[in-house]
Amino acid sequence: MTTILVIEDDPLVRNNLEDILSLENFKFISASNGLEGVASAKTHKPDLIICDIMMPELDGYGVLRSLQQDSRTQHIPFIFLTAKADHSDCREGMELGADDYLTKPFRPKDIVNAIKSRLARYALSQIQYRQQQEDQQSLERQVSEQSKLSEIKENLLSQLTQDLREPLSNINLALHMLSHAKTDTERDRYIEVLKQEYNREMRLLDNASNLQDMITPQNIKLLRQFNLLKET
Known part of the structure; x- marks a missing residue:
């Protein structure tokens, strides 16, 4: 009442x-x-x-x-x-x-009208205030999610850079050994290493592209829910 x-x-x-x-x-x-x-x-x-x-x-x-x-x-x-x-x-x-x-x-009606008018206006202002609060909270959540996404992408990029260095190092070593190979067997072995490391490098690049598309707030929430992604 x-x-x-x-x-x-x-x-x-x-x-x-x-x-x-x-x-x-x-x-x-x-x-x-x-x-x-x-x-x-x-x-x-x-x-x-x-x-x-x-x-x-x-x-x-x-x-x-x-x-x-x-x-x-x-x-x-x-x-x-x-x-x-x-x-x-x-x-x-x-x-x-x-x-x-x-x-x-x-007059009684003046009092009643004034009361009802002010109560209605106050109720409307409260609704607008709550809506503004909800909008602000929603915006803050979006900013927070985008910040987390950027952080996760940055971490993945850092990890990808490290992963790419190993195949490149092996390719460089295989090229060096290939240039000094004395038999066809040695050359074939180093060529095979080059092919394997090349394919490995391409898979990493493909995975990186796919990960970029998969990093969404919904997917991150699921990964964390099943303990497949730690909080940063």
């Missing part, structure tokens, strides 16, 4: 607001001055606050400033209620972060 905090020092106005909220099936909490209202807001964390401006102990502006400085209450929709209709007062309240401004005397 939606909870509304009413901060109002006038008992008659406070009772009228409570009656209106009860008829609309809102749960309400009441406070008779600003200090009491701030304490109640921080304790109960209501879904919306209706607050008078001119009050003893702490006025409405002081209430809003105090709530704005607390991360637990700074996002609660806040409606000012006052007998003053001066434009400068409205502007000051809005600049402090108030969501709406209603003047006394008020």
